[in-house]
Amino acid sequence: MSFFPGRDPEPGDACAVDSIETLIIPRTSDIGGLEVRRALPTAKRRLVGPFIFFDRMGPALLRPGEAVDVKPHPHIGLSTVTYLFDGKIRHRDSLGTEMVIAPGDVNLMTAGRGIVHSERSPEELRGNPLSISGLQTWLALPDALEEMVPTFANTAASELPVIGDKSVEARLIIGALHGQHSPVTQYSDTLYADIRIAPGGRFVIPANAAEERAIYILDGAVDISGETFPADRILAFRAGDEIVVSAAEDQAAHVMLFGGAALSSKRYIWWNFVSSSKERIEQAKEEWRTGRFDIVPGDEEEFVPLPES
Structure with a gap:
């Protein structure tokens, strides 16, 4: 997704669990006809690893x-x-890519020095009720790769490793976890996993899984160290602690685990632009304002104008 016209997410109430550094409650707004909850960035927590x-x-x-x-x-x-968990989106970009994203696939678009893309419901599905559910996350590139050549890659759901037993199914999207490794490219140390926990089940997040770690609770509620947390919360964990995430005895839970190595320098964010340099963001603003970015083949007639502020 893109520019978020709502207020920033807010930190939640103070948490009694020592291993939880930050609790974040997302803010909700409408983007392109779809309700979106944005959980990062916040005033008190800008990043978790590269996320x-x-x-x-x-x-x-x-x-x-x-x-x-x-x-x-x-x-x-x-x-x-x-x-995506449900529904389909057609991705087009200025590299000439056209791809219908299906549930469980990983769509990795790396902007580097600059890319343009659109995201729309497939034309062939319109006219009928359309279900849609999923996540879009943005990963800041490390200093040395901020101006890399733009790339695009799609990894099918069948290529992602699955971790678990009868009470847990964890699909590894990016990175390494519990001895498994995802084939999806990572430009800095990154961890991203889709975890479903059966009623009464538990999942262990190792202390060394990543330097920075957090979960987003999608559905159900989870117990951590005796405290229960409902859906639509981010819990960012203290470094060096093993975390045990448990589902209630009568209800399954669905969470996303994410994180990675902390970036080595500060990142500035304005609209859809992320950079370690304020001057680079000003340059990108002027390039978009004056039409110097590439067009999207097959979607040339419309564009999102540069916000006024």
């Missing part, structure tokens, strides 16, 4: 005549990771 934006799309059922329509818009200095 600098964390958006939950839906779940929603769009009526006939409604659709997701995020017009062409630019990015620099980051990778977008689109991961």
